[in-house]
Amino acid sequence: MTGSAPLVSARGISKSFGGVEVLRNVDLDLMPGEVHALLGENGAGKSTFAKILAGVHRPTRGTIELGGKPVEIQSPIAAQRLGITLIHQEPISFPDLSVAENLVIGQVGGKPLGRVRWAELAKEARRLMSLLNVPIDVTVPMRGLSIADQQMVEIARALASDSRLIIMDEPTAALTPKEVETLFTIVRRLREEGRTIIFISHRLEEVRAICDRVTIFRDGDKIETATTASLTDADIIRRMIGRPVADYLHRGTSHVGDVALSVRALTLPGRFENISFDIRKGEIVGLGGLVGAGRTDVARAIFGVAPATSGVIEIDGKPVTIKEPTDAIGLGIALVSEDRAIAGIFRSLSVETNITAAVPKRIAPKGIIRRTVEKALAKESVEKLSIRLASVRQPIGELSGGNQQKAILARWLLAEPDILILDEPTRGIDIGVKAEFYDMIGELAAGGRAILLISSELPELLALSDRILVMSEGKLTADIPRAEASQETIMHAAVPRSGRHTVSGAAA
Amino acid sequence: MNSIEKSPIPATPPRVIVREAAAPRPRWQVWLIRPEVVTLLLLVIAAIVATRLSPFFADLGFILESSTYYIEFAIVALVLTIVIISGEIDLSPAAQMALSACLFGTAFKAGAPIPVAMGVSLLSGLVMGAFNGVLVTVLRLPSIIVTIGTLILYRGLAQVLAGDKSISGFPSWFVGIDYRMVGIVPVPVLIFIAASILLGLFLGITIYGRQIYQIGTSEIAAIHAGIRVRRIKMGLFIASGLVSSIAGLMVASRLGSVRYDLATGGELTMVLIVMLGGTYIFGGRGSILGTFLAAWLLVIIATGMTVANIAINAQLTVMGLLLIVSIIATNAIYARSQR
Structure with missing residues (x-):
């Protein structure tokens, strides 16, 4: 890395939105063949900086050199022509088109009136997906894919465009540990090929696993660029939030009262079956599992968004009927939904x-x-x-x-509410605010509320839960007391015994 | 039940980060850059041009009188505004006007006293609206297709019921609502103004009005927030049917007769008024004030062109252009505030 000229050399980059400066005078060099993490709280400016490189935003001031030549990146198309690709945080795809068609969207150079060669297209799509080592049928529509698989398609699309600089904005947010491992394998290979990767993530363990250097942003300023190995987690967090962060360690079960919510044999065909569990007042019950295991569906059923077809829900020992969210709210249930935007x-x-x-x-x-x-x-x-x-x-x-x-x-x-269901409450939220959320959740339980916490982040589940339920393919596969809970026990129960997920890749 | 007061959330040490949210736009911008302002501006321009064309336009009484032809559509457009803000659309009101008016005429011919016949008409409005509502909220069909279907259905039923002949011979007290005046204001205009104020308040200060905006902004989020989306939409379609039947009776009174083709094409005029008023076709944004102003804009332009002897097909061209311009303006303003 040292000695070679930087691929990207940004000098004095500033950006204002409507009079508010969100990025101030940022200098940054990106070397060929490095994985470079951008870290910072939400709003710190890291995504804005990445979007300037990708042509989504134009800088208010500052210059960018690419391979030693000054460039103006006018638009995402221009960025792509320069060999810069942005992989979006949330997959942007065309749900009714096939995977193969989605893969070639956004590729520059096709003739407007050229005939689509379907066979070649499918062949190319299969080649790209095989690079990722993910068994996805390229002929099915995107609609049928899980979010994780859609993300993989998004990554494959970036590979297809043969970019020199690939920007990944929270690529792992919706991925399972195995898929993260697959992604990392790909990232490492891209690095060996001499490409530069910008990796934006809130998960420090991932940054540590894959990134050569990190740049930390805070409040629109670049705080520091350093090799990953030279900084401890505590160093990084301190620079990100500008103050020491209290460890969000489990504060222990204060007092657990009577059963608040009791679910018996809840079934919604095709989504989940025979789900039974209790949550007591003052208890935080974690609900783990892989994306698509049916956790969100159970939450939606309890809250009445998509009620179960059979089974019993009891609140304070009395059976209740919940046909729509209004009923649930009337009974003291609240759901903080997974999909905040929609x-x-x-x-x-x-x-x-x-x-x-x-x-x-x-x-x-x-x-x-x-x-x-x-x-x-x-x-x-x-x-x-x-x-x-x-x-x-x-x-x-x-x-x-x-x-x-x-x-x-x-x-x-x-x-x-007496019963609070939190579905991925901290997804896409920076570390400082996450800690605040953990404090709040703890306080809420201490105040006597029953809390069901759905999370794909194992450290979060482990830190907060008094008990962890695990779902796999629509079934409840484990009810792990706090003392026995570990990443391994959860993953063991979460990984289906059949299908494409295997136990070997699951420990991350 | 624990209140949040009892279990306080620990406040983190205050931090001087204001940059996490973009700065709000200055208040004057929020007030000035609104679609209603565009409508008002167009209204002023139209009024000035029209006064130049003909001295009649300096006479408020003339404008009020000539408005009675459009005012029934404008009254329905007020309810249509709310339907569109909720994210749905109703294209069947003009057909509902015809069918309910024909039912009124048929009941009257069959010997029913006028009040009973009016009751029949209003009831039919409720039923037709409820039918639309059931198709949209219970069967979850798209309202644009449903109401195109019922537009044809209701119009067809009106023709089956009343044939091709006019029904007339209503008692003189019923006929001529547009000639009844309070001061210089014809009664239909008074009804329109009263309805605008009532519906404006309904949309602006009641919880239902608030929830209608929320439903139109994001129906899924509204469902998750416990808002009874289907019930509210059902209510809106029923209200649309009821106001259509009232408008149908007003037409019957104004013309002194009813026929199956009453108010033909009226749905387009209504949509034109709502769009001119700056209501967003995809829901969540819009106002009664905009529709109120747009109704007068339409009155002035239409009568202005008639007074200026502009041929009817040229008038249509102008209306079409106006609609497109208003949609462009509305979209530009909303895109701006989306950022």
Whole structure:
């Protein structure tokens, strides 16, 4: 790495959005054949910097040299022509087109009126997918694929375009440990081929496993660039948040009360079957498993979004009927949904409207909205959860992901639930805010609430849960007490005995 | 039940990070850059041009009188605005107007007293609206297709019921609602103004209004927030049917007769008014104020062109262009505020 000229040399990059400077005077060199991590909290500027390289944003000031020549990256297409590819955080695909067709979308150079050679296209697609070592049928529509598989297709698409610089924005967020391992194998091979990879992730263990150097951003400034090995995790976190972070260690079960939620033989054909478990007041029950194991479906059934066809739900020992979310809310259940962008926020509406959405009776006891009450409730929530915003009247879409998630949690806390279901509550949230969330979840349980925590992050499950349930292919496969829980015991129960996931690759 | 007051969330040490959220736009921008402002601007321009074309336009009474032809559509457009904000659409109101008016006429011919016949008409509006609502909310069919279907169905039923002949001979107290005045304001215009205020308040300050915007912004998020989406949409379709039957009766009164082809093509006028008022076709944004202003814009342009002796097909061209311009403006403004 040393001695060779940098592939990308960015000098004095600044970027403002509507008068707000989100990136200030950033200098950064990227070497050929290195995996370079960009770290920082949400809003620190790392994604903005990556998007400037990928032509999504234009810098307000600053210059970029690519291979020693100054370039202006006008658009994502221009970036691709220069050999720069951005792999999006959430797969952007065309759900009704086949995998093979999705693979060639965005490739430059096709003739507008050229005939599509389907056989060649499928052959090329198969070659690309075989590079990834993921058995995906390239002729099926994207719609049928899991999020993880869609992500793999996205990565294959970047490989297809033969890029010199590949930017991966949280590529592992939806992947299973085995798939992460596969991805890393690919990343290592790309590095050997002399390509440069920018790797954006919140997971330090992954950064440590794959990245040669890290650059840490905070509040729009570049704090430091260093080799990964020269920094400890604590060093990195301190630089990211500018203050020491309290370890989010499990605080132990304070007091566990009566059974709050009891589920018996819950079944929704094709999604999950025969699910039975209890959650007691004051207890945090983790629900682990691979993506697509049916965890979210169980949560949605309990909350009435897509009710189960058979089985019994009891609350405080009494059987209840939940046909729609309104019923669930009336019974004191809240669900913080996995998909914040679609099932959580009202993007163009104000933060206060978003926060008070689940408590119409509190803001409008007689049907007419009391603006003062609404504003007071919203402001109170903003302070309690330290939601960072400019005004409660600004559209929630203008907030960072972590703060949007806090607003959704605030919405449900206003509803004063007895049973709180959290589905991937910290996905895509930076470490500092994550720690705040862990504190909140602990406090909520200590306050006597029953909490069901669905998470794909094993350290998170292990740190917070009093008990961990594991699902695999729609069935409950384990109920692990805290004392016996470990990454291995969870993965052992999570990995299906048949199908393409094998036990060997699961320990990550 | 534990309140959050009892289990306080520990506040993290305050940090001076304001950059996590983009700065809100200045208040004057939020107020000024709205589709309703575009509508108002167009209205002022149209009024000035029209006054130049003909001195009649300086006379408020003339404008109010000439508005009665459009005012029934404008009243329905108010409810249609709310339907569109909720993310649905109803293209059947004009056909509902015809069928409910024909039922009124048929009931009257069959010997029913006028109040009973009116009751029949209003009831039919409820039923037709509910039928649309069931197809959309229970069978979960797309409202645009459903209401194109019922548009044809209701119009067809009206023709089956009333044949090709007009039904008339209503008592004189029923006929001529547009000639009843309060001061210089015809009664239908008064009804329109009253309905605008009521529906504007409904949408602006009640919890249902709020929830309608939320449903239109993201139906899935609304369902997850416990908003009774299907019930509210059902209510909106029923309201659309009811207001259509009221508008149908107003037409019957104005014309003194009913026929199956009453209000033919009216659905397009209604959609035109709603779109001119800056309501977003994909739901979640829009206002009664916009529709109110757009109705007057339409009145002034249509009468202005008639007074200026512009041929009817040229008038259609202008209306079409106007619709496209308004949609471009609306979209540009919303795209801007999306960022």
